[in-house]
Amino acid sequence: MEKERKAILEIEHLHLDYRIGGRFCHAVHDVSLTIHSGEILALVGESGCGKTQTALACMGLQPESAHIGKGKIYFEGRELLSQSKQQWNTLRGKGISMIFQEPMTALNPLVKVGKQIEENGRNHGLGKIQARESTLSMMEKVGLPDVGRLYSSYPHQLSGGMRQRIIIAMALINDPPLLIADEPTTALDVTIQKQIMSLMKTLNKELGTAIMLISHDLGVVSHLCDYVHIMYAGTIVENGPVHMILNKPLHPYTKGLLGSIPSYGKKDQRLDSIAGIVPSLENRPQVGCQFYNRCTQRMASCKNISPHATMRDGHMVACHLYPEEA
């Protein structure tokens, strides 16, 4: 089983910096991850942790001001960062697709939704009739009713959940091996969120599309994903299979994230929140553990020495509490 799974996307030691006040500040610092075909992988963390920046770098959509210093991104064995603009254009939407958080703003309000889905197919070489056919069948696949009528409706005539389905249809029309979903359900109501989640799971099974899910909601992640990477201040602090991370978290940040989730079971107890907030780019420590200031279990060595990734209980953790076994 393990051998069959092919790595779709490999990120190796990615560094993404912004120049603020004459020096480079790390938005993404030494991030490595691998997504295999058919897998759903999650990047979890608070806002400002570099999740979206990592995803944008995979699409070549990072802002002009961003500077990728070190690192390589391989997609199906091909190096992405040295690509020309044209190569990027053929890749986006066909090799890797991305869906964004706000279904309200991601669609063009002046163009019929069917045409918007079709456009992505046409750009990647589908003929006119073929594109229309696959648009309609894709719209059916994402669970939209009465596709003939919806094809010629405008975004404002649709609800949030339907718009998100349209965006998913648009992303998947060329049957890409990898879909990056940046907080796809955050702006939606719980019942609609559940619909979209089960849709993504079905599409993952039926089409075999690998999904990189970016989320801050560990509830969504636990129901959808196989593998989780926890990000804090631009670095991956812990990763592993989802049940491992949820049941046996090791890093104090992961523990804090899980402790912060309110639930009926924790009634009349104080929530174990993490004090403080994610430091802004320019206020991040140059050396030592990024989580030092908010950590409840910090030690002297945490301040000056950056922790290295070690394997513990089947998952990776970067924390001085878990020293490398000699």
Add this chain to the structure above:
Amino acid sequence: MRQHDILVECSQLVKEYKGTRNKPVRAVHDLSFSIRQGETFGLVGESGCGKSTLGQLMVRLLEPTSGTVRYTNFQDGRGNRKQEKAMRKENQIIFQDPYSSINPRKRIGWLVEEPLIIHGIGKDAQERKAMVCSILKEVGLDDSYLDRWPRELSGGQRQRVAIAIALILNPSFVVCDEVVSALDVSVQAQVLNLLQELQEKFGLTYLFISHNLQVVSYLSDRIGVMYLGGLVEMGDTEQIYHHCLHPYTKALFSASVDAFDSVKEDLLLSGDIPSPSRSPSGCPFHTRCISCMKRCIEENPSMVEVSPGHFCACHLIQGMNT
């Protein structure tokens, strides 16, 4: 700890807005319930079901089309400006988005002091400043924040300022309208802890509005579930969490994903919430209900007390009882 004196009571509350071609849009429809002294009443529902309208009706930011909101320990003050001002002092509301609910052109100290000036509390600037400092300390901010601008603060800090502004007048009833929705999960936990501490310290009564069921079931003593402007189920948190009866409540709890609790009935609601300007006949939920009967399309069920304190409006339940 829990007391059973009623603090706020709504009866047959209706709020209609004028829609296109003067067609009425029913945001809140024939709603009756009461909130007890010292409790946290959680209100859940999807967006567009009238939660926020109800919250604003309860602090009289909106005037109801018909029906009444009655306060037991202070005058409602309708038509009497002096009493109305006193009523405003007792009722406060905290809004969802701390980025737009605070005036960006004023310093924090000024913002928190303003309610004191309006209500003529405190002899002089110095006494007021002392009060401002003490309330800021209660919400976890120190004196250095007095001269800061809202733009210098993070989302969680701004929400703390909004809480300080609401609490400086020492109100008895506070409506929290989605106060933690815009915050990150760790900051959300900080604010939830703070709200609970303040409730114990000042004996506050909360109406806690949220679409997040985990938050509501964590914080509330009682929960009301709203759908299309009306309550469909209401009861103690335990009753609602473990023994909910209405199909909508069941679907809502099934849809809310809990990181720790993976064994759950899988109930998937189809479709979206109907627009309140074209609310369906009979039971408002029948268009999405999995156990819809003929009776549901024709007749709107009324609230029935299923067990002490647990109310539900559904024909299924009524069929069971009779």
